[in-house]
Amino acid sequence: MIISIRLFAGLREALNQSSLNLDVAETATVGTALAQLAELHPKLPLTGLAYAINRQYVTLEATLQPNDELALIPPVSGG
Amino acid sequence: MIISIRLFAGLREALNQSSLNLDVAETATVGTALAQLAELHPKLPLTGLAYAINRQYVTLEATLQPNDELALIPPVSGG
């Protein structure tokens, strides 16, 4: 199934793109999707992130559904 | 010697005037001036006040000079 991944700040700059689609297994979790992404883009700095599915914070164990939007959220620094 | 007395809020309304001159002794303090004022205007509510001479807070013991401005300051409620 296809999910979309949103990239911000340093992650966006590392890949020079703000989103990408990933074809993941039906049983995929945030964690397995990240492992797949790391294999595709070994230089992507994937430590210290928070995760959101469809704009809600989730943990690495959360399961993904088709067309979910998975956001990789580096340490925020608004304000 | 003559000093001027400033009245505010309830005190101003009680005498229907915002200032008055008082002829006090050369040795007058805030306390003796107040006693004189109380005699002149027995209905004036003189409890719970703070005092200022020439815009500086002082105690009842402070001595007065000619032409001093003595302000009788009811509990403040600005803001």
Add this chain to the structure above:
Amino acid sequence: MQAFLVTEAVLQPEPLRQLVSDPGHGAIVLFEGVARNNFGGRATAYLEYEAYPEMAEQQLVLLARQAQVQFGIGKVAIHHRVGVLQIGETAVLIAIGSAHRGAAFAAVAWLMDQIKVVVPIWKCEHWTDGSQEWVGQR
């Protein structure tokens, strides 16, 4: 625009905001004390403020200097309105610029507490039943 002022004119936030802005400030706090439609649940028709204006302005300057020393904030400006205020109108306006926000928050709370203790300004509640009362004086 004076930084410390007691005035009958309607208070304007924007000029005060400009007075306290500075390239080294990361935080600006504006506080407005506003005429409320009730006091302790009793309905207010309008408010009236009276001041000893010369002394009140001096006291505001002193408080601001003290806050700068005590909290390490930057620029400060405080205006207080006098005369008749309708519900929703601003009675007091405090503007603080500061390198960091924590100091500004602490200072604005302290300044408001102090204003209500040492600045010679008095509020008269005019109740909707037609009676009136100088707050804090019986």
Add this chain to the structure above:
Amino acid sequence: MQAFLVTEAVLQPEPLRQLVSDPGHGAIVLFEGVARNNFGGRATAYLEYEAYPEMAEQQLVLLARQAQVQFGIGKVAIHHRVGVLQIGETAVLIAIGSAHRGAAFAAVAWLMDQIKVVVPIWKCEHWTDGSQEWVGQR
């Protein structure tokens, strides 16, 4: 005017102030987080903010609701700017109306702390030496 907004436009305090005003409020607090000319003493040329705007606005709404419950404040509005900000421009604007000032002061401090933890917005410092850095990310 939306109460919770992530925008590239220059932030305007006055419309937010009007959004949170209410006859039952005795206090209005406006906080502005402003682009400062240095960060930890290092000279900043300008700032750049990036957001996950849909989620950031949702998070601002949630934080405001939580603050209303936790502190008993009245109306809240929060705008955050994104894009390039020059020194002195406002990055975030919080407006709070409240019956009493103590609740508003506590809530604005709490809101700013929370924004810096849970709202997906990122600041990039562009230093005067030409280099840049996403704050909090190495």
